[in-house]
Amino acid sequence: MEIKTIMVVGAGQMGSGIAQMAAKSGYSVYLNDISRELVDKGLAGISASLDRMVKKEKISKDEKAGVLDRIQSAVTLDSAAQCDLIVEAAVEKMEVKAEIFKKLDQTTPAKAILASNTSSLPITAIAAHTGRPEKVIGMHFMNPVPVMNLVEIINGLATTPEVTEAVCKTAEAMGKTPVECRDVPGFVSNRVLMVMLNEALWELYEGVATAEGIDQIMKLGMNHPMGPLALADLIGLDTVLAILQILQEGYGDPKYRPCPLLKSYVNAGWLGKKSGKGIYNYYRS
């Protein structure tokens, strides 16, 4: 199973990061989203991220141009027909992912691997929307993709070892460390992390401390590089809420009950860094 060409579906913060790292590692990449504007926004984000690397002398201007040359825009999923691996990184909603996987199953060659960057949705359930569950796998990159080393690899019930091996090799080729786990809600990472982020939101809701205070305590006291509330903003509060709801449904355990403050913020459209406002303000004056 040789991977040469990759399509990334969803050009948001995760999809654009995955496309950037894949192209930087020499793969031919198609970047897809639901409109030309959103693909262009993703490409602009990649260009800005590469500019920062050039400035820090981590890559040359020529390397930057090479990365951008290897990424093609795709406003439909038709180009998936040319791909060996598709990494889906659209919004964290089962109905959206189900629709994408159904379409990918029809568009791609039978040998193509279909991976999802889902944070919490069951890979086995996503795979059931295709006629090739053995070629469906979770490839959970961390945010921000260019910086974070881990790729959590989630094997669905039917995923074959050959598919796991091919995907692990691709993650390694992208300079990442793949670590495997079973397909349970939230996998290893978010089952632990989301409880902490939610608890920090409950503390804010109850007025235990200010947002800055909660984050300072966790940074200085636990040696975390960023506080849980700043991290929730970075992940996206809509994504945090979606993951908590999936955990709550998946385990039927009230310990995952999302804090009402989180729901209010999402209802207000305060989604965190990506929308300019979340728990903190990111508007530039």
Ligand SMILES: NC(=O)c1ccc[n+]([C@@H]2O[C@H](COP(=O)([O-])OP(=O)(O)OC[C@H]3O[C@@H](n4cnc5c(N)ncnc54)[C@H](O)[C@@H]3O)[C@@H](O)[C@H]2O)c1
């Ligand atoms: N944000 C994180 O820290 C993080 C970390 C790991 C995994 N994830 C997962 O990655 C996925 C994407 O998250 P994100 O933070 O990049 O979200 P985002 O909101 O930044 O981007 C999502 C993108 O998906 C696009 N999209 C929606 N429907 C689509 C469709 N039918 N076809 C193609 N594109 C579509 C949207 O237009 C948007 O550009 C989610 O499943 C999320 O759970 C997120």
